[in-house]
Amino acid sequence: MNGLVIEPGSTLAYHTGDWRTQRPVYRDKWPPCGQTCPASEDIQAWLAYASDQKWEDAWRKLTERNPLPAVMGRICYHPCELGCNRKQMDSAVNIHGVERYLGDMALQKGWRHKPITDTQKTQQVAIIGAGPAGLSCAYQLARRGYPVTIFDNQDVAGGTLYSGIPEYRLPKSILAQEINAILELGIQLRLNSNVGTEISMDALRNDYDAIFVAIGAQQARVMTGLDNSSHSVMAGVDFLRAINTGKSIQLPNKVAIIGGGNTAIDAARCARRLGAEVTVICPQEPHGTQPGHPGAEIPASLEEVLQAEAEGVRLVYRAGIKRLVRSGEHLSGLEIARVDRLHNLQGDFKPVLFEGTEEFLPAGFAIFAIGQEVNWKGLEAVIEKPANNITVGGDAAGKPRFAATAVGSGFQGAMITIASLTGTPPVYEQHEKAEITVKQLHLPYYPAVIRNESAILERWKDNVELVTGFNEEVTLNEAQRCLSCGVCFQCDNCWHFCPDAAVIKNDTGYEIDYDYCKGCGICAQECPSGHINMEIVTT
Amino acid sequence: MDKRDPYRHNVLTSGHRACSGCGEAMAARMVTDLIGANAIYVNATGCLQVFTTHNQQSSWQAPWIHSVFANAAAVASGVEAALRARGDDTPVIVQAGDGGTFDIGLQCLSGMIERGHDILFVCYDNEAYMNTGVQRSSSTPHAVRTTTSPPGRLSEGKHHLKKDVLSIIAAHHMPYAATATVAFFHDLKAKVEKAMTIKGPRFLQILSPCPLGWDHDASLSVSVSRLAVETGLFPLVELENGEVTSVMRLKQQRPVQDYLKLQGRFKHLFNSTSTAETATGNANGAAEIRHLQALADARIRRYELLQAETEWDTVRASQVQRHGRGGYRNTGQEAAS
Numbered sequence: 001m002n003g004l005v006i007e008p009g010s011t012l013a014y015h016t017g018d019w020r021t022q023r024p025v026y027r028d029k030w031p032p033c034g035q036t037c038p039a040s041e042d043i044q045a046w047l048a049y050a051s052d053q054k055w056e057d058a059w060r061k062l063t064e065r066n067p068l069p070a071v072m073g074r075i076c077y078h079p080c081e082l083g084c085n086r087k088q089m090d091s092a093v094n095i096h097g098v099e100r101y102l103g104d105m106a107l108q109k110g111w112r113h114k115p116i117t118d119t120q121k122t123q124q125v126a127i128i129g130a131g132p133a134g135l136s137c138a139y140q141l142a143r144r145g146y147p148v149t150i151f152d153n154q155d156v157a158g159g160t161l162y163s164g165i166p167e168y169r170l171p172k173s174i175l176a177q178e179i180n181a182i183l184e185l186g187i188q189l190r191l192n193s194n195v196g197t198e199i200s201m202d203a204l205r206n207d208y209d210a211i212f213v214a215i216g217a218q219q220a221r222v223m224t225g226l227d228n229s230s231h232s233v234m235a236g237v238d239f240l241r242a243i244n245t246g247k248s249i250q251l252p253n254k255v256a257i258i259g260g261g262n263t264a265i266d267a268a269r270c271a272r273r274l275g276a277e278v279t280v281i282c283p284q285e286p287h288g289t290q291p292g293h294p295g296a297e298i299p300a301s302l303e304e305v306l307q308a309e310a311e312g313v314r315l316v317y318r319a320g321i322k323r324l325v326r327s328g329e330h331l332s333g334l335e336i337a338r339v340d341r342l343h344n345l346q347g348d349f350k351p352v353l354f355e356g357t358e359e360f361l362p363a364g365f366a367i368f369a370i371g372q373e374v375n376w377k378g379l380e381a382v383i384e385k386p387a388n389n390i391t392v393g394g395d396a397a398g399k400p401r402f403a404a405t406a407v408g409s410g411f412q413g414a415m416i417t418i419a420s421l422t423g424t425p426p427v428y429e430q431h432e433k434a435e436i437t438v439k440q441l442h443l444p445y446y447p448a449v450i451r452n453e454s455a456i457l458e459r460w461k462d463n464v465e466l467v468t469g470f471n472e473e474v475t476l477n478e479a480q481r482c483l484s485c486g487v488c489f490q491c492d493n494c495w496h497f498c499p500d501a502a503v504i505k506n507d508t509g510y511e512i513d514y515d516y517c518k519g520c521g522i523c524a525q526e527c528p529s530g531h532i533n534m535e536i537v538t539t
Numbered sequence: 540m541d542k543r544d545p546y547r548h549n550v551l552t553s554g555h556r557a558c559s560g561c562g563e564a565m566a567a568r569m570v571t572d573l574i575g576a577n578a579i580y581v582n583a584t585g586c587l588q589v590f591t592t593h594n595q596q597s598s599w600q601a602p603w604i605h606s607v608f609a610n611a612a613a614v615a616s617g618v619e620a621a622l623r624a625r626g627d628d629t630p631v632i633v634q635a636g637d638g639g640t641f642d643i644g645l646q647c648l649s650g651m652i653e654r655g656h657d658i659l660f661v662c663y664d665n666e667a668y669m670n671t672g673v674q675r676s677s678s679t680p681h682a683v684r685t686t687t688s689p690p691g692r693l694s695e696g697k698h699h700l701k702k703d704v705l706s707i708i709a710a711h712h713m714p715y716a717a718t719a720t721v722a723f724f725h726d727l728k729a730k731v732e733k734a735m736t737i738k739g740p741r742f743l744q745i746l747s748p749c750p751l752g753w754d755h756d757a758s759l760s761v762s763v764s765r766l767a768v769e770t771g772l773f774p775l776v777e778l779e780n781g782e783v784t785s786v787m788r789l790k791q792q793r794p795v796q797d798y799l800k801l802q803g804r805f806k807h808l809f810n811s812t813s814t815a816e817t818a819t820g821n822a823n824g825a826a827e828i829r830h831l832q833a834l835a836d837a838r839i840r841r842y843e844l845l846q847a848e849t850e851w852d853t854v855r856a857s858q859v860q861r862h863g864r865g866g867y868r869n870t871g872q873e874a875a876s
Contacts, residue, residue: 010597015554016553020559504544505547522560
């Protein structure tokens with residue numbers, strides 16, 4: 001440039017950033033899927049790995065909170081999908097389908113859980129109950145270096161996952177493999193050990209520094225005022241346990257199920273598989289008839305109800321049982337009547353029946369699936385004398401009694417246990433991120449892709465798993481439907497549209513060069529996922 | 540040299556004095572980065588020239604020359620002829636605003652095309668003389684408020700229609716002419732790249748929103764330019780040798796009000812005080828909105844924007860992908876010395 005009279009400078013010397021009154025900031029938000037997940041999985045994060053075909057990273061992110069993805073991908077009622085923002089555009093992402101694929105892939109490839117820390121702790125923890133809550137708690141503690149022993153009074157681990165969920169929904173081999181993968185972290189499992197009767201609570205307190213009680217709600221609730229103690233009557237949980245542990249059961253031609261929960265539907269479908277004609281007496285209304293009044297509709301999941309009906313199970317809605325009709329010992333049927341209201345005057349759930357609406361329902365066998373209770377026998381001290389180092393979790397701690405809630409409860413139990421052992425406040429990783437709604441998204445930027453659904457096999461009589469899993473191509477397609485609400489997915493919009501070349505792209509994402517950003521707000525306006533905030537400059 | 544960004548050369552780099560949210564700065568940064576630093580840029584007088592070359596500072600990281608308002612195309616013709624004489628095939632690009640294209644630079648542009656120079660002429664169309672304080676140009680659309688077409692009791696903004704410069708260009712039967720806008724980057728990219736593979740005179744008209752002159756929020760530049768296309772007021776088309784060869788199909792036509800309402804330059808139409816035609820208050824503003832809607836409908840019919848069978852439409856062209864859809868090929872390329 002020797003020929004020039006004036007050596008030109010670059011405008012880079014002039015920092016236009018000081019014109020700014022507001023500035024863009026990249027901020028991750030907390031999407032509704034994660035907000036609604038009972039196990040607090042960071043669903044958006046593992047779907048993002050899955051969309052990049054980083055299957056193992058996705059599985060590792062998922063299992064930070066839930067060590068049972070192959071199980072939960074099959075049986076969880078996926079409240080995450082009810083929250084999904086994509087619903088406002090076409091339909092929710094099939095999150096459980098992707099979760100199941102990741103869980104199955106981990107089992108197939110033999111991926112092993114890794115401890116978070118190398119330092120081995122010395123304080124011993126006992127866990128009572130090898131169900132989803134106990135396993136989840138043991139997993140979180142073992143990954144953090146604590147020696148853990150699980151006590152269970154059954155001869156197979158899994159709790160309700162094993163005894164309450166039929167093979168056609170959750171194959172026993174899948175459950176066993178995921179439990180083994182958890183135990184491989186070095187967890188001791190003592191089966192057939194009944195704490196409270198064989199092993200006293202005091203002995204346990206002497207030997208262990210902390211105890212997590214996850215005994216579940218195994219005891220069937222009994223309907224009062226009925227002659228239901230004798231022949232041809234069984235509780236839903238006991239019926240399912242008998243089926244799931246391979247006991248042979250003879251059923252008469254006609255079977256009645258009383259109740260409208262998932263246990264009732266599971267029992268109905270199992271009885272159907274044994275060849276019976278099955279009628280479910282449900283006190284609530286059908287799905288979709290009472291919008292805005294969720295308690296007024298049948299609590300069993302819609303998918304389960306539809307599959308049961310397809311298999312020939314008959315449902316009688318808004319009906320309750322008045323008495324069992326016996327001739328001698330023999331059960332000949334039930335007298336049922338229409339339900340007036342679901343709660344009595346005290347506000348307890350106790351369907352009140354209309355007078356004069358009685359009808360006779362022939363049935364040689366009745367299964368009551370009207371809820372379960374916690375059996376505290378031998379463990380009364382846990383309730384009566386609360387201690388810092390004893391934590392109750394899972395179904396035993398209260399409702400809602402879903403498997404994913406138990407997994408989440410296991411995580412929290414582990415955090416509380418660690419807090420009691422170390423004398424520090426519990427760390428839940430509370431999300432400080434702002435929640436994001438569909439209003440902050442820019443939906444026209446997203447391609448339309450139709451939701452993928454799993455196929456349901458027609459051969460229900462074979463008692464094999466009914467719902468089929470996704471293949472890799474479908475899983476990838478489904479994961480890529482995620483809108484990545486509030487989290488950057490590197491679409492380049494902010495980078496393309498910045499008039500001031502103040503958005504710099506790098507290998508991991510973008511950064512804003514505040515020396516030059518004039519704060520126009522185009523990047524935030526055009527960000528599809530609502531990741532960019534405009535913040536007022538105060539100084 | 541600015542080497543902040545490993546994925547982009549930033550031919551038009553930071554520190555320029557364009558207003559916050561400037562659509563022309565955005566468009567020029569896109570176009571020049573798509574072409575790269577290995578080109579000679581000739582600029583007409585206008586916003587772009589003023590805000591990028593200020594007080595002994597330049598934002599250009601490529602050879603760049605400015606002469607006067609009218610003659611950018613003539614200067615570029617000379618540059619191209621000299622390069623050709625030396626056997627040098629460095630691309631030559633003209634950048635001008637609508638003033639330097641539609642009005643003051645039109646005859647030099649026409650001459651450049653007629654003589655068949657191998658030059659890409661890019662017009663950043665912001666529909667008025669913004670740099671000097673928003674005076675009307677022949678590109679200013681009908682019914683727009685500018686400082687020289689103020690609305691009032693006897694006027695609803697600019698009386699005349701926007702000049703159809705693309706038809707004038709097309710009448711030269713030149714190899715390639717196209718329209719684009721900032722909202723559809725991938726369409727813009729395809730057109731720039733296509734233009735750079737064609738020899739001879741080429742013309743690109745890019746609608747570039749001006750938050751100051753159009754009087755919309757600085758954050759809405761992209762949204763406004765997208766609406767200009769979706770309403771049919773600014774059709775995205777390609778012409779080869781004077782014939783329309785491709786258009787951006789409108790997935791759904793939006794009413795012109797959606798576009799007008801965001802901009803202060805049309806505000807008087809919704810709050811009309813004119814008494815020129817009737818005494819019923821808003822009648823004139825409403826009549827002008829109907830007129831603008833009719834102009835949009837006519838353009839849609841003329842270019843068959845709703846029926847054309849094309850791979851792209853306004854919805855598909857907007858859609859983003861995880862990890863982007865690609866950007867600039869000229870990464871890390873050095874300026875010609």
